[in-house]
Amino acid sequence: xxxxxxxxxxxxxxxxxxxxxxxxxxxxxxxxxxxxxxxxxxxxxxxxxxxxxxxxxxxxxxxxxxxxxxxxxxxxxxxxxxxxxxxxxxxxxxxxxxxxxxxxxxxxxxxxxxxxxxxxxxxxxxxxxxxxxxxxxxxxxxxxxxxxxxxxxxxxxxxxxxxxxxxxxxxxxxxxxxxxxxxxxxxxxxxxxxxxxxxxx
Amino acid sequence: xxxxxxxxxxxxxxxxxxxxxxxxxxxxxxxxxxxxxxxxxxxxxxxxxxxxxxxxxxxxxxxxxxxxxxxxxxxxxxxxxxxxxxxxxxxxxxxxxxxxxxxxxxxxxxxxxxxxxxxxxxxxxxxxxxxxxxxxxxxxxxxxxxxxxxxxxxxxxxxxxxxxxxxxxxxxxxxxxxxxxxxxxxxxxxxxxxxxxxxxxxxxxxxxxxxxxxxxxxxxxxxxxxxxxxxxxxxxxxxxxxxxxxxxxxxxxxxxxxxxxxxxxxxxxxxxxxxxxxxxxxxxxxxxxx
Numbered sequence: 332x333x334x335x336x337x338x339x340x341x342x343x344x345x346x347x348x349x350x351x352x353x354x355x356x357x358x359x360x361x362x363x364x365x366x367x368x369x370x371x372x373x374x375x376x377x378x379x380x381x382x383x384x385x386x387x388x389x390x391x392x393x394x395x396x397x398x399x400x401x402x403x404x405x406x407x408x409x410x411x412x413x414x415x416x417x418x419x420x421x422x423x424x425x426x427x428x429x430x431x432x433x434x435x436x437x438x439x440x441x442x443x444x445x446x447x448x449x450x451x452x453x454x455x456x457x458x459x460x461x462x463x464x465x466x467x468x469x470x471x472x473x474x475x476x477x478x479x480x481x482x483x484x485x486x487x488x489x490x491x492x493x494x495x496x497x498x499x500x501x502x503x504x505x506x507x508x509x510x511x512x513x514x515x516x517x518x519x520x521x522x523x524x525x526x527x528x529x530x531x532x
Numbered sequence: 533x534x535x536x537x538x539x540x541x542x543x544x545x546x547x548x549x550x551x552x553x554x555x556x557x558x559x560x561x562x563x564x565x566x567x568x569x570x571x572x573x574x575x576x577x578x579x580x581x582x583x584x585x586x587x588x589x590x591x592x593x594x595x596x597x598x599x600x601x602x603x604x605x606x607x608x609x610x611x612x613x614x615x616x617x618x619x620x621x622x623x624x625x626x627x628x629x630x631x632x633x634x635x636x637x638x639x640x641x642x643x644x645x646x647x648x649x650x651x652x653x654x655x656x657x658x659x660x661x662x663x664x665x666x667x668x669x670x671x672x673x674x675x676x677x678x679x680x681x682x683x684x685x686x687x688x689x690x691x692x693x694x695x696x697x698x699x700x701x702x703x704x705x706x707x708x709x710x711x712x713x714x715x716x717x718x719x720x721x722x723x724x725x726x727x728x729x730x731x732x733x734x735x736x737x738x739x740x741x742x743x744x745x746x747x748x749x750x751x752x753x754x755x756x757x758x759x760x761x762x763x764x765x766x767x768x769x770x771x772x773x774x775x776x777x778x779x780x781x782x783x784x785x786x787x788x789x790x791x792x793x794x795x796x797x798x799x800x801x802x803x804x805x806x807x808x809x810x811x812x813x814x815x816x817x818x819x820x821x822x
Contacts, residue, residue, distance in 0.1 A: 510715060519751070519810060521717065521808045
């Protein structure tokens, strides 16, 4: 039995078993050195690929056989691909040299890139908590020299600027410690420096 | 508006107030900042024993600030000079300077600072700012005025009066105005203050003049120590109102009741030696109001 490529349908047609064209299983060298009939199908044990002898030459298929690594499904219909592919999922694969486009599937875990007209910039988003959440990119830290007391801020990722120090780093106490730290404020003119407690370095 | 400078190595006679040729005395600079009443006067770091005092002097809208804004970096010592009735108008600002030994010597002023109605006084230290017991009486170190005192330290400031109705650090009588204290530390070492000058009303007295002025005090520490602490500080409403919240009044004459006010020891590092930082176990850490 063998197969022959049908250029009209773009598919392989089953070839009559006459001529004894059963599946040839051998090394790639032996396959290429053989002289099969037209439509001969072969499987290479070293490349683990399929070959079709057509128009007096061997043609290699991209189809790859993979080991079935999972358990079978319950029920009569075995819908899961056990090689990491399914009609609605890809599992345990590495995606390389790809780019992310738009996505209208608003469901948990969906990701997309989108252009925000209001910000005039591209955003990277993930759908969580029933909303498209923007993942911050391009965060920079700058020293703001325009204020009377120079401080350090996060900026350039959105229309907002956030002080690096939690609270208000622009208002200093008499000992130059931020008056508001960690959203709390001390009494007196000398604020206590915020201490890190409970961790180990 | 223009910017002028004073420096410890400056000169009123040969300088021109520029950064390269600064003046020396603050009040000389304030009198001679020629381009207007909203000039900025920057005080270079250093300790100055001033030779020019001031009487009935208005800073108008000037902004006076130390160059580095670091604590104790710019210290103006007025020694025995007469300084009284120093006022300011709505945009006046004083920032990052330590003033010490200012006192009313002559005249009958009610205070060293009188009717200072500026935008703010912040990050300043005032040590031994003393009024005088004169015929007009009832003064304090800071009399009347409607400014905001932010993150300032007041050390051993007193009225100079023996009248128990007089104000101490702050007073506001019928001609006074509203003012605000935020994150200030007011400290008295009883050993440093003449007994007759440390009256029960040693912090704030809103006066008996009948004009219902109000002051607000928050995130502020008032502490009396030294000696046997036989004296105490007090915040007295008089005919006005002092709204004190989220503050620490220790060894003060305080009956309690206001929101967030505590009377515990604020646990300062070394108040007797003027180190007013908070110890790690201080009850004042994180207990102010935003």
